Amino acid sequence: MSTVDNGLIQLHLGVGSFHRAHQAVYMQNLHEAGDESWHLVGGNIRPDMEDTINTLKAQKGEYHLETVSPAGERQYQKIASIKTLVEWDAKLAGLIEFAVNPNTRIISFTVTEAGYYLDEHHNLDPKLADIKSDLAGDTRCTIYGAMSALLSARMKSKAGPVTLMNCDNLRSNGHRFYGGLIQYLQLSGEAELLEWVENNTSAPDSMVDRITPRPTPEVVARVSGVVGVLDQAALMSETFIQWVVEDKFIAGRPSWQNVGVEMVADVMPYEEAKIRLLNATHSCIAWAGTLRGYQFIHEGAQDPVVRQLAYNYVTDDVMPCLDSEEHPSPLNLADYRDVVLERFSNPNVEDTNQRVVMDGYSKIPGFILPTISEALAAGRSIDAVAILPALFLAFIKIQQRGKLAYTYQDAAMPADNPQRYCNAEDSILSFASEPLLFGQLAGNVELVAALRLAEAQVNNLVKIEL
Structure with a gap:
């Protein structure tokens, strides 16, 4: 499929249904409004969505979203804002390639609540198996291990500052992720990277909302019938959509406010x-x-x-x-x-x-x-x-x-x-x-x-x- 040859990049980790029905839609709406200065690149830090990635790659990153209102009104939109899809590999080499690109100004991610590995005091729990494995260098399967690898490569390449943006349901998600990342880097002994992160990243809080069920064969059949082409990556969501983001970006951002995103001082x-x-x-x-x-x-x-x-x-x-x-x-x-x-x-x-x-x-x-x-x-x-x-x-x-x-x-x-x-x-x-x-x-x-x-x-x- 096509790659991003010019323009600024938002690298997103976690190309699941929610991202494709939410952040990718806002970027698509920007493109349709004539602003194509930013593009999405997507990949995953775990090998659990290879079928989705392969299906999207086969369709050049394009898919259709069906939205449905409580009254049963259905609308269809072609989404083509994900310009590159990165295949998973254990060393995250494909993601690192984009992390070191100076045009990548935002690394965003969708993580479940449990994926932050925080205890009841919102501190990183180093006793958990995945965290221990990442700290030992055996894996890069947590958001902290993956982000550490990406940011270490970016620091060494002198690619410049980057915003780390959460797109999930954790309360104070930017603040808590950043705290977990700092603790992870302290535990890993990466003093140089820790100092670089503190001086070259920001982590805005955000609130995301759109009910997005897991795609089913029935959705694929219905959407394909309406749009006239077989779309194996089709998905559906409710009509309602909301995104509230703390306006704290260290290296620029898309003009999301022009397509309905609420950019605020306090989320x-x-x-x-x-x-x-x-x-x-x-x-x-x-x-x-x-x-x-x-x-x-x-x-x-x-x-x-x-x-x-x-x-x-x-x-x-x-x-x-x-x-x-x-x-x-x-x-x-x-x-x-x-x-x-x-x-x-x-x-x-x-x-x-x-x-x-x-x-x-x-x-x-x-x-x-x-x-x-x-x-x-x-x-x-x-x-x-x-x-x-x-x-x-x-x-x-x-x-x-x-x-x-x-x-x-x-x-x-x-x-x-x-x-x-x-x-x-x-x-x-x-x-x-x-x-x-x-x-x-x-x-x-x-x-x-x-x-x-x-x-x-x-x-x-x-x-x-x-």
Whole structure:
């Protein structure tokens, strides 16, 4: 396929469905508006998406995106903004080739919450196997090991400063990634590279939002039928799209503000609203929907019992945390809540519970624990938010007993950890005492009491025998 011969480059790590339905779309929209000064180059730091890369390369990086509204209106767009796709190799030589290109001014990446390997204090956990392997030089499979290799080569080539841009759901993602990277470089003893990174990189925070299910053969067939060519890389997403980015770029950036990206000084208010009102609610509906025997998110969102749990969680416990006289929210949180529930109810998206429930051991502390902590500190009830970890406990009990209808993936969940509280005489107390999930609140008396009340509600909605 074609390569980037001129113009500035955004090198993206993680060419999955979300990137192709989100950041690549914004770049495509810039190109269609007549601004082709920047292009995307994409690759992966692990060998787990070779089929996707090969399919895209065979199609010269081009594919079609189908978007669908809650009313069922479908639109189609050809995306051709990814100009080069890099094949994976263990030494990341293909990615390094672009990392040392002076025209590469942004290295962006999409990583799952568990992919940051941070503990409850947001520090890098060097005891984890992948981190240990990367630090030993055996692999480059984490974002830190890969970025270290890319930035070391860039430093030696004197290619100049570069922005490191997160495109994922981790709260304060730029700040936390940067902290993890600095700790990784300290542990690796790369003093020269550490100094270079501190002086030649920036890491803006960002908030990204667009529901993008995993592509299916049905999507490929439907899109190909509409556009008139076989598109094996076709994918679909909802119509809604949002991107809020801290305007902190050390080496320039595309004019994203011209195509709807919100470039702001502080991402935090948008980020907190999205993480707590959307991401946590998404998990709530996925856990509850699974327990009710559903396969898709929209089935749970349309179930009055499940929808009320999600509504109460946001209204009773989240909104008081995010909107006060001292710290008013820049968003209308009630409107945002209603839009989120409408989006989740969209039957045309067919987003699966299996996709959304992934990495609960990262989502409980990341998406849900802050609301519990702040509500308790303010002396407010946590009855509504306690439903969410209680749902997760019921979900894990089903998973551990082999009654889950699909495979559950959780990179941060120790293999023997859930068995301990699932088999405990007092499973609520054992679960509530887990520091991996509840941090400093582990064993908190008020948390335990709220979870006991929540357990009774959860047991009433479950349609699968626990």
